[in-house]
Amino acid sequence: MRRPDELVDGAARALSTRLAGGLTRRSFLARMGGAMLAVTGGAAVAAAVRPEESEAFHLCGHIWTTGSCPNPIGLPRIDRHGYPLRPGDGRPIDNLGRLVNAEGYAINSAGDRLVGPDGEPLPRAPRTRLCEEWVKERYGLNSHTQGSWYRCCGNQIRKLVDCCSRSTRRINGDASLVGYCWNGNRVFCVMYYDSGLSC
Amino acid sequence: MVETFTPAVCGSRRRQRLALAGFTLGAVAASALVGAALGAVGALVGTQLAFVVAALALLAAAREAGIVRLPLPQLRRQVPERWRSELPLPVWSVGYGIGLGLGFLTFQPVATFWVACAAAVALGNPLAAGLCFAAYGAGRALMAAWPRHGQPDPTAAVESLARRRRLLLFGNVGALLVCAGLLAAAPAAGAAIQTLGAGLDPAAAGTVLGRARMDSGSSSVLLEPQGETPVAIPGGAAPAVDGDLLAYDDAQGVKVINWRTGDLVARVNGEVAKPALDWPLLAFVRTDSTSKQLVVTDYSGPASPTERVIVRISTMNDLGRPSLAGGRIAWHKVTATSSRIYAQVLATGRRTVIARSVVLVLANPSITSGRVVWVAQGPRSCSLRMRRWASPTVKRIYRTTGTTRLLWTTALTGRTAYVTRWSLTTRASTLVRVNF
Numbered sequence: 001m002r003r004p005d006e007l008v009d010g011a012a013r014a015l016s017t018r019l020a021g022g023l024t025r026r027s028f029l030a031r032m033g034g035a036m037l038a039v040t041g042g043a044a045v046a047a048a049v050r051p052e053e054s055e056a057f058h059l060c061g062h063i064w065t066t067g068s069c070p071n072p073i074g075l076p077r078i079d080r081h082g083y084p085l086r087p088g089d090g091r092p093i094d095n096l097g098r099l100v101n102a103e104g105y106a107i108n109s110a111g112d113r114l115v116g117p118d119g120e121p122l123p124r125a126p127r128t129r130l131c132e133e134w135v136k137e138r139y140g141l142n143s144h145t146q147g148s149w150y151r152c153c154g155n156q157i158r159k160l161v162d163c164c165s166r167s168t169r170r171i172n173g174d175a176s177l178v179g180y181c182w183n184g185n186r187v188f189c190v191m192y193y194d195s196g197l198s199c
Numbered sequence: 200m201v202e203t204f205t206p207a208v209c210g211s212r213r214r215q216r217l218a219l220a221g222f223t224l225g226a227v228a229a230s231a232l233v234g235a236a237l238g239a240v241g242a243l244v245g246t247q248l249a250f251v252v253a254a255l256a257l258l259a260a261a262r263e264a265g266i267v268r269l270p271l272p273q274l275r276r277q278v279p280e281r282w283r284s285e286l287p288l289p290v291w292s293v294g295y296g297i298g299l300g301l302g303f304l305t306f307q308p309v310a311t312f313w314v315a316c317a318a319a320v321a322l323g324n325p326l327a328a329g330l331c332f333a334a335y336g337a338g339r340a341l342m343a344a345w346p347r348h349g350q351p352d353p354t355a356a357v358e359s360l361a362r363r364r365r366l367l368l369f370g371n372v373g374a375l376l377v378c379a380g381l382l383a384a385a386p387a388a389g390a391a392i393q394t395l396g397a398g399l400d401p402a403a404a405g406t407v408l409g410r411a412r413m414d415s416g417s418s419s420v421l422l423e424p425q426g427e428t429p430v431a432i433p434g435g436a437a438p439a440v441d442g443d444l445l446a447y448d449d450a451q452g453v454k455v456i457n458w459r460t461g462d463l464v465a466r467v468n469g470e471v472a473k474p475a476l477d478w479p480l481l482a483f484v485r486t487d488s489t490s491k492q493l494v495v496t497d498y499s500g501p502a503s504p505t506e507r508v509i510v511r512i513s514t515m516n517d518l519g520r521p522s523l524a525g526g527r528i529a530w531h532k533v534t535a536t537s538s539r540i541y542a543q544v545l546a547t548g549r550r551t552v553i554a555r556s557v558v559l560v561l562a563n564p565s566i567t568s569g570r571v572v573w574v575a576q577g578p579r580s581c582s583l584r585m586r587r588w589a590s591p592t593v594k595r596i597y598r599t600t601g602t603t604r605l606l607w608t609t610a611l612t613g614r615t616a617y618v619t620r621w622s623l624t625t626r627a628s629t630l631v632r633v634n635f
Contacts, residue, residue, distance in 0.1 A: 097579075124516065124517060148256070
């Protein structure tokens with residue numbers, strides 16, 4: 001038996017996905033209206049979702065639509081150049097999800113280099129951009145970081161970034177949206193960058 | 200067949216024994232050959248067929264118990280009787296043995312033979328499958344020889360056996376059920392994947408397995424030749440084995456010794472490590488202040504070995520443990536932007552990229568003349584991958600999941616791969632054997 005809030009959320013998600021599939025984000029929002037979204041989605045989130053479930057609504061500032069870009073840890077937090085960061089504290093991580101120092105070597109939380117089973121410091125692993133390298137390798141797409149928009153999350157301004165490609169399918173497996181992509185591209189997946197600027 | 204091996208047919212008791220010996224020889228040799236051929240097929244197609252054989256055994260048991268009706272593939276023929284009159288006794292007796300020992304040229308009253316065939320393929324080892332299958336030929340010979348003991352008339356002995364057919368069938372059903380159970384349990388018990396205790400940096404050549412061990416911060420090399428006393432080299436690390444020769448690195452550099460005698464065969468001093476051995480070729484990684492170099496030294500002329508630098512990279516990047524076999528060398532290179540597995544034909548210098556990734560860490564290849572294996576490390580899982588030189592298809596043969604259970608160095612011999620599995624949190628390492 002689904003909870004009432006799940007029913008509301010599911011209906012809202014289906015409606016928004018159906019509408020969004022054929023529209024750009026701007027026209028979609030124009031048609032739906034912020035109030036409508038707030039009523040169907042935001043209200044349900046605020047009223048019924050326990051804090052630990054908030055990830056089910058993707059990430060702060062981005063609800064229900066295109067999924068996260070592939071990433072090492074679970075949330076596609078990036079630095080200003082598109083390289084992966086640890087979502088919790090924004091420290092740089094390599095492609096294996098390990099904290100790294102300025103030279104790119106894996107370190108522990110104290111900053112000491114990690115060592116291998118032979119007692120030698122571990123070699124450097126690749127640290128590559130989620131959109132340009134990860135998406136390209138995993139999905140065979142020629143993808144680029146393009147448009148972005150901003151939300152207030154955790155009292156700081158969060159930049160939500162579209163990873164765009166020519167694909168008419170997005171990472172979710174369904175039809176992709178134009179979003180803030182340009183030059184004939186559509187949104188394949190999204191990432192975010194926390195600016196550190198308070199809001 | 201028992202009527203054939205009588206003094207009356209053969210001419211005398213001495214000739215009867217000769218005929219039985221010839222029949223036994225032919226039957227055992229032919230069945231061993233069939234087993235070896237099936238084992239060779241298994242070695243080609245892979246050995247993870249135990250569940251298939253178990254299912255076949257179960258099906259066969261059901262057939263023998265009368266639960267299901269299934270036709271058996273068989274040639275309903277007998278050995279040619281005219282051979283006895285046309286050919287010399289040693290020839291026809293051996294020929295009869297071969298004809299029946301092959302199994303598929305005659306009647307198959309029960310399905311067990313075909314289950315044994317499938318099991319031989321699943322074994323994937325021509326020698327072992329040949330030896331096991333030889334028992335089938337020996338059984339054929341036993342049934343030709345046994346009835347003449349204690350019975351004046353061999354036909355009566357066969358008839359008395361035939362009267363117990365129902366009991367024999369039940370016994371066969373029971374045996375097939377036991378086989379099915381054992382075979383089904385085999386993969387779960389780790390027949391294909393087996394942990395071999397603490398250690399890292401495996402080295403394998405035939406039946407010799409080497410590994411490095413870390414005890415209280417100091418390393419040693421342990422060499423375990425099958426059926427022989429293990430050899431320990433304190434202070435050694437990163438072993439590589441080729442026949443009786445063992446290469447390893449220690450505080451002085453890289454050494455090659457004869458592990459049976461302990462004699463020093465070759466030595467390279469300095470900042471050198473990670474040896475690979477395919478004697479008279481020795482490969483290692485040399486590090487200086489600005490670069491890491493992969494070097495191959497040829498000891499064909501032991502007095503004046505020749506050295507050749509295969510690749511040189513920045514010290515910031517990782518140049519992995521190389522592997523030498525069949526005139527090729529393989530290594531990995533991991534940088535901040537990508538990882539690649541390379542192979543180079545030493546005679547021609549032709550270099551190919553076996554695998555590349557801008558996301559994963561591809562590392563620690565091991566090669567034989569037919570295949571290459573390497574480790575692919577991702578954020579949430581690690582896998583051991585394999586491909587043939589002749590085919591671009593990559594197969595995953597082992598996998599760990601999670602962020603702290605990682606795979607490291609590898610070794611490869613025949614269709615058996617070894618890999619170091621270690622924990623990022625405890626740094627404890629274990630060797631894992633993967634038969635594929």
